[in-house]
Amino acid sequence: MMSADQLNSHLMELELDDDGRIKRTGNVTTATTHIITVVVGAGVLALSWAMAQLGWILGITSMFIFSSISVFTYGLMADCYRFPDPINGKRNYTYMQAVKVYLGGNMHMVCGSILYAKLAGITVGYTITSSISLAAVEKIVCVHRKGHEVDCSSSLNPYTVGFGILQMFLSQIPNFHELTWLSTIAAITSFGYVFIAIALCLSRLISGKWAPTSITGIKVGPELSLEDKVMRMCSSMGNIALACTYATVIYDIMDTLKSHPPENQQMKRVNVIGVTAMTMIFLLCSCLGYAAFGDHTPGNIFVAFYEPYWLVALGDIFVVIHVVGAYQVLGQPFFRFIEMSASTKWPKSSFINKEHPISLGNATIDLNLFRLIWRTIFVIFATTVAMAMPFFNQFLSLLGAVGFGPLVVIFPIQMHIAQNHIRKLSLKWCLLQCLNCIFLLVSLAATVASVHEISQNLHKYKIFAYKQYR
Template identity: 65%
Template sequence: MDIEEEAASNVVPATHKSVEVDDDGRSKRTGDVLTATTHIITVVIGAGVLALAWAMAQLGWIAGIGIMIACSCISILTYNFIADCYRYPDPVTGKRNYTYMQAVNSYLGGKMHVFCGLILYGKLAGVTVGYAITTSTSLVAIKKAICFHEKGHDAYCKFSNNPYMIGFGIGQIFLSQIPDFHKLTWLSTIAAITSFGYAFIGSGLSLAVLLSGKGQATSLTGVKVGAEVTEADKIWRVFSAMGNIALACSFATVVYDIMDTLKSDPPENQQMKKANVVGISMMTVLFLACGGLGYAAFGEHTPGNILTGFGFYEPFWLVALGNVFIVIHIVGAYQVMAQPFFRIVEMGANIMWPHSDFINKEHPTKLWIFKFRLNMFRLVWRTIFVVIGTIIAMAMPFFHAFLALLGAIGFWPLIVFFPIQMHIAQRNIKVASLKWYALQLLNFTCFLITVLAAIGSIREISKNISKYRIFTYKQ
């Protein structure tokens, strides 16, 4: 029995008021399609949506739109497979799989379970470092927007990211004391709302450029090879752009945490499938709007991020507001991604030292008007985690390249390979049947996309390492 299964088995069945607990003895789940959709949007509609205009510029209209729609369709299909595997062996009445790892173990066995865990939790830890970097970038962009407005667009407006990373880390230390994923709905809702806010601001500013008649020339095939872009550069950029679009669809790292908040009636898999369709469809519309309008506004010179890369200078307050929304969103998204990582460590500690008061005892605490239960192990270990992540972000602010590599490696196994293999096992699909071949073709195609994205990330890492001095980055 592994950590997750043993922790689940330690649940003490309620002896009274059975209506307040679910079939597994845990507190009654109250989530629904709306809350699940909110969690999905919080994770997938991240600040990366503002980089899709750059991706569109590298690919052009045909490939850019085609890949965005294709990735969305693939995501709906495979996340529906994942939803059906929440329970084992029957998707409606079977035993719950509380985590992605448990589901992989139930359907595919121990070796795949270990492989899944390494990728899943490695990616979760890496994402939190990337969020610290992205937040500091947006905070610096706010200061730069004010600086450019006051001193002119040619002024020297470069600032260190380090103070902002430290501030973000301090804030996350406090938020990380939220006990578990089930208490995050309010934070996730605020994050989802702000994600739409900055996406609409980026799209709106791009549309304003077009309406003013200042839009730049675009192409069906993207950036042209010439004096500024060599053939090799074009290829590397295409690889990176494909990875950016594919990875933007990912919420596999928290999909079972989301499902584990859903009430049992109607069945969880039915609710999650509806949430998948709604959440991913909304994501696709925003992706196409931000990517298409940004590319139409800036053409071949589209910046990597249309808000932090200063594709726009005025109105400066709106650019600043967009970056404020990014910060608010990432504050919430950090917790949505970190809580599953926190939980697996705390489960393991509880199993190894079941009688330790330091690890297991909850202390009722009141701070001003706030009442909460303080756990010393949770306080110490989560604080250490946030501090280490913040230091790494400060030391290597180009860590987004490492993060892109983690994401590239995680895309194929988490979003495509495991869901397809679990679906085949669950439905007993015969090897060499037509459906089996179709699923394996999809599997192989997405594997190639992952490999290409990983190659692009490795190249970016090698370029940055050779020219960077630790803790000295200014944006």
């Protein structure tokens, strides 16, 4: 029989993972939920516009290419969760940590700059999305009651500020592991508004309201110069890239998975399920939207509909609910990085490290002053930027362009090369480096195009005075 000390030690082992942390209980289902929350997002609503710029051939081909490369490279990333062995090695809790152990300190700094800049940018993008959707609900109800002749445009600023205030409170959730409930709600609503958009487009097509389309997309003419056509095509690649991206949180998701079966095997299965579902939804939404509106497909497919007003309004409300959750799912890794960095630099600071328990009835909340102050300041900053540049598909395109090449393709491939000691100038090495170069060029082109379009919009609209027109 075991002694009391041995029994306590055994019980502790049962409750802890191999790294001494509380035993993880996530599985393929919960991980897929997190991924769906991220990829089936508001960026899907811009894919019809992207299809209109690229046309049937290049548009559909691009989606298959981006999806296929995503499955491939996310599989490589899953194998790099542990170092040096994919099954029994030491865990990498973050993307940056994996890059550091496989590629060294310099690449670690480059990766961190891109990764956390994108995470911070995504919070701005989601703030823009929510304010546009909330203003759209007001617009739909106004048009339904008063008719199309009445000016129902409204300022986005009150909605942007309101969303920011809500995120100030939600951002005090301590860590990613406590977000499953929020992630689940966000995932359900994301499917809700995407399928509403698909249904609205399909009903328009069934009613016979087809629009002229082309295998090469919107045509160059008096209203569109060749330069603008090229810029829009490149920007469209950014929209597609963003829709396919969840590299920024892949290790945070993997760190919720139970240890058996091995995390990399579970994550590869999650990747296939998630990306397959994602691609089917993307194709449905983009193809139906383009077929319904042709060259006049808007940046956000919802803005093309007024009736049935209650269904369109419900879709916009679902967008807001989803974005509330996705903001936190993608923002928490950024928050954690800043707080871990501060704790490492000032380990004895009570302001940074001390938790202050506060009783609220039967519940107790741990309040950390540094977390409270810095997260609040960040949300205010993100809200202010969103108010200054509320350009939906252009901003989403920029986020996709900045992140896809380096984070989804280049770093995973370089880690794979380092992990497997692939010989330099071998055939496999050369093929992988060619893939790196291709997607680096795609990302650079999409970044330039997105910045160009944002710059054009800043010249059209007065800063902080943008209104929602539907």
